[in-house]
Amino acid sequence: MRKTIIAGNWKMYKTIPEAIELANGLKRELFELDGQTIEIVLCPPFTALSEVSEVTQNSNINSGAQDVYWQEEGAFTGEVSCKMLKDAGAHFVIIGHSERRQFFGETNDSVNKKLKAVLKNGLIPIVCVGESLQERELGKTFDVLNNQVHNSLKDINKEEMVRTVIAYEPVWAIGTGKTATPKQAQEVQEYIRGLLVKMFDKETAVSVRIQYGGSVKPDNITELMNQPDIDGALVGGASLTVESFSEIVKRAQKVKK
């Protein structure tokens, strides 16, 4: 049985006071939900990570970072290590988000290095994969996913794979208001799980949680969660208010897998 995981990616939004307010609001709104059945993760900008971790400490909510660098320390201006993230109270790290791939030169190779560092440091990685609109229109979706999954998850063992969360985020659905239909998302996520069977084994593949991300809202979360290979969501825009994110979490929790 895979535990549902809903993560909010706050991107480059929220000052420290705003982040504290949002985290407090979510804590109040979601405190009754059973942490045994759903995992809730907030990924604020680095600047607010300590504060959000402090607010969510001893609650059913975890904090996470939006990126990390694989080196332990050194002359790497602007970068943040796993140890620093742990120090700030993070438990999760998003790796390879499409915005990082698109604007900051992230590649499958750098994603793989980050993944290994995150696993070694006992943090939980959320590895993002997904095709662009052009790739989908050219019929290359499965090829792209095959390449991203194989190369991003290269040389990790089964135990590490089970600890890793995958987020399938079609680039054309991120921040555009266009959601993949539940059928489209299920088709790709089933394919990704099939890749994991080949790369690892069936037992490993059925244990890995695969989230969907791309314009997830309270209105579409139930139908998405009803798909057998969708184990949660990575939410951008709709994670920025207490009302929409808490509603997404509550509706996701109601879907019995």
Ligand code: PEP
């Ligand atoms: C994201 O940032 O990972 C994302 C899916 O954004 P949005 O929900 O706004 O499409």
